[in-house]
Amino acid sequence: MTKAxxxxxxxxxxxxxxxxxxxSLNGVKAVYDLYGEYDLMVVIEQDTDKDVAEVVSWELRKVKGIRSTNTMVVAK
Amino acid sequence: MTKAxxxxxxxxxxxxxxxxxxxSLNGVKAVYDLYGEYDLMVVIEQDTDKDVAEVVSWELRKVKGIRSTNTMVVAK
Amino acid sequence: MTKAxxxxxxxxxxxxxxxxxxxSLNGVKAVYDLYGEYDLMVVIEQDTDKDVAEVVSWELRKVKGIRSTNTMVVAK
Amino acid sequence: MTKAxxxxxxxxxxxxxxxxxxxSLNGVKAVYDLYGEYDLMVVIEQDTDKDVAEVVSWELRKVKGIRSTNTMVVAK
Amino acid sequence: MTKAxxxxxxxxxxxxxxxxxxxSLNGVKAVYDLYGEYDLMVVIEQDTDKDVAEVVSWELRKVKGIRSTNTMVVAK
Amino acid sequence: MTKAxxxxxxxxxxxxxxxxxxxSLNGVKAVYDLYGEYDLMVVIEQDTDKDVAEVVSWELRKVKGIRSTNTMVVAK
Amino acid sequence: MTKAxxxxxxxxxxxxxxxxxxxSLNGVKAVYDLYGEYDLMVVIEQDTDKDVAEVVSWELRKVKGIRSTNTMVVAK
Amino acid sequence: MTKAxxxxxxxxxxxxxxxxxxxSLNGVKAVYDLYGEYDLMVVIEQDTDKDVAEVVSWELRKVKGIRSTNTMVVAK
Incomplete structure (x- = not known):
């Protein structure tokens, strides 16, 4: 399991x-509104890194209104 | 009182x-033009954090021409 | 409840x-090792913002080896 | 009057x-503890930019425990 | 004389x-193409800070194609 | 040979x-999709720095969809 | 194979x-001196992400003189 | 001639x-105290990039009290 x-x-x-x-996106466990430098944080869990990359590139970053993303993968 | x-x-x-x-926005006490990395700084005071979040999300960030915001809440 | x-x-x-x-610090729910720009991420939950600020300033930032922290409070 | x-x-x-x-430093009007990317913010007012530069370089940045400063001068 | x-x-x-x-803008002494994090650097000299602020806000930042600016005023 | x-x-x-x-751009040796703060990294090799600058400014940065670039030239 | x-x-x-x-560290394929915001870049290849994380945490970041690291894992 | x-x-x-x-370092044409995110800026001119790299690495970055440098080479 990969968490990001x-x-x-x-x-x-x-x-x-x-x-x-x-x-409602695939693998999204939670979404938080934040104060500070970043506006939102999303918690994603998928079986493999590759699946995480797929969700981020092919689903998350296609959502209208997103300016930039910084994906922090949890190191096992 | 929460200040940000x-x-x-x-x-x-x-x-x-x-x-x-x-x-003229709700709770805005002052606005400054700045040299340096940031263009403006706004001072907001509201009763609660939630009210500050409301002003920032539903009023301030709706103003046309804003590219990004970094909300620094004063820790009591 | 305040989450950060x-x-x-x-x-x-x-x-x-x-x-x-x-x-083992007060209110710490999880700690993650990260790839990327940041080394670790800590999830803290406390009754009030003030309690979160206390844990961050008086416990977390006193731990030897910490260079910098960026506290992202969840906006309710 | 220059504000920074x-x-x-x-x-x-x-x-x-x-x-x-x-x-208690010269020209310091307020000091705030902050959540987020920065730890503190100081409000300084002096007659001229040069005086502000003096306070920042010769007094503020001499205080033990300061890692970095980002001086944002208010553009008149 | 203020340099920025x-x-x-x-x-x-x-x-x-x-x-x-x-x-060709007012007070511009030189423009450099840069490698690295920033694309260009402009050297501006004007009689006062206020004049520098005027050139930056009312001329430089009106030029089509500029995404962001970081004005570093030389401290006297 | 200059590498960037x-x-x-x-x-x-x-x-x-x-x-x-x-x-397929001139001098491009490899392109990588990345996790983290940056989305892609490109490896460019050309005879001189000037040629690298030409590829970056006149080819790479003309590609539709690029928001920002940070060119890190290898110091010989 | 994981590349970072x-x-x-x-x-x-x-x-x-x-x-x-x-x-000479485990899995290090190349090291470059850089102009710009970062001083060096290291290319690491290991069988799995976990191995990459091990090299970065237990070998690379133990080298005296390193101030900060930003690990960019190549997304497959 | 390379300028940085x-x-x-x-x-x-x-x-x-x-x-x-x-x-007084080799090739240094000017040094400025700055407001904002950076403390100083140095202008260096040398015959080649390699000479610039030598001055930065072997002279400038050896000066006691320097925390970080960001070398912006002028693209010809």
Whole structure:
């Protein structure tokens, strides 16, 4: 099992919309609104790193309103 | 009472417009034009953290021309 | 209840030591070793923001080997 | 009159000590403990930029426990 | 006399256009293409800080293709 | 021979497209998808620094979907 | 096979020493001196992510003179 | 001729000392005290990139009190 935390910055004002859309994505366990440098953080769990990469690239980063992502994979 | 300083980067050239529009927002005590890495800084005071989050998400970050925000909440 | 994620950079080579020491701190729910820009992430839950600030300042940041912390409070 | 906000990162665990020592420095109007990327913020007011530079270089940055400072001068 | 160095990031591919347009702006002494984190650096000299702020806000940051600027004022 | 590593952030969701387009550019030896703060990394080799600068400015940064680049030239 | 690029900042003046010591570490394929924001970049190849994490934590980050590391794992 | 701008952060309080010591180094044309994210900026001119790299690594970064450097080479 691979776990990753993805820090997200959204286009200004779209963080609520993006939050709602991400919640239902494949492997997403939680989504948090944050104070500070990053707007949201998503917790993703998948069987392998490759599956995490797939969700991040092919689903998460396709969500309209996302400006940048910083994927922090948990080192086993 | 919760106080927060919000560092703002705007789309290039729109800092004056954004400055004017933010001044009148709910709980905004001051707005400063800055040299350096950030374009503006806003001082917000509200009764609770939740109210600060509301102003930042539902009012401040809806202002046209804002590129990114970094909300620094004062730790009591 | 206030939840916060604290991103930590440690002195090079001390991440395992710091990881062990943080695990048992007040309100710490989990500690993760990370790839990328940050070395560790800590999940803290306390009744109030003030309690979170206390744990971060008076316990977490006193642990030997911590270089910098970036506390991301979850906005309710 | 020149106003500046100085964002400060301290050596881990020394933020309270640094906070106390800065409060009494020349031209310091307020000091805040912060959540997020920066540990403290100081508000400095002096007659001229040069005076601000003097306080920052010759007083503030001499305080033991300060790791880095980011001086944001308010553009008139 | 106030001197400032402005680090600029442009929209990808527009750095040459932006370079040409900035050269002729008020108070601009030199423009450099850079390797690394920043795309261009501009050297500005004006009588006062206020004049520097005017050039940066009302001329430089109005140039099409500029994504962000980081104005580093030389401390006298 | 000059070697450079270019760290790239793309518009969210366009990293695969950009990856494909960069592969065939002049002097490009390899392209990698990355976890973390940067989306892609490109390895470029050219006879001189000037040639590297040409490829980066006139080819690489013209590719649609690139948000920012950070060119790290290998010091001989 | 897992490939990772590790961006390294060293204590000022120790980059040559650190470069020499890293070259012989387990799984290290190349080490580059860089211009720009980072001092060195190391290319590591190991059978699994876990092995990469081991080399980074237990060997690389133990080398005297390393200030910070940013491990960018190649997403398969 | 290769020109480079080196952004420097010093240990807190040592910027004046470092400034004095750098002025006389090989190829150094100017040194500036800065407001903002960086403490000093040095202008270096040498015949080749290699000479610039030599001055930065073997002279500049050996100066006591330097915490980090970011060398921005001017692209011809």
């Amino acid at each position: 935390f993805v820090l997200i910055n959204t286009d200004s004002g779209l963080e609520k919309l993006v939050h709602e859309e991400i919640k | 300083f919000v560092l703002i980067n705007t789309d290039s050239g729109l800092e004056k417009l954004v400055h004017e529009e933010i001044k | 994620f604290v991103l930590i950079n440690t002195d090079s080579g001390l991440e395992k030591l710091v990881h062990e020491e943080i695990k | 906000f100085v964002l400060i990162n301290t050596d881990s665990g020394l933020e309270k000590l640094v906070h106390e020592e800065i409060k | 160095f402005v680090l600029i990031n442009t929209d990808s591919g527009l750095e040459k256009l932006v370079h040409e347009e900035i050269k | 590593f270019v760290l790239i952030n793309t518009d969210s969701g366009l990293e695969k497209l950009v990856h494909e387009e960069i592969k | 690029f590790v961006l390294i900042n060293t204590d000022s003046g120790l980059e040559k020493l650190v470069h020499e010591e890293i070259k | 701008f080196v952004l420097i952060n010093t240990d807190s309080g040592l910027e004046k000392l470092v400034h004095e010591e750098i002025k």
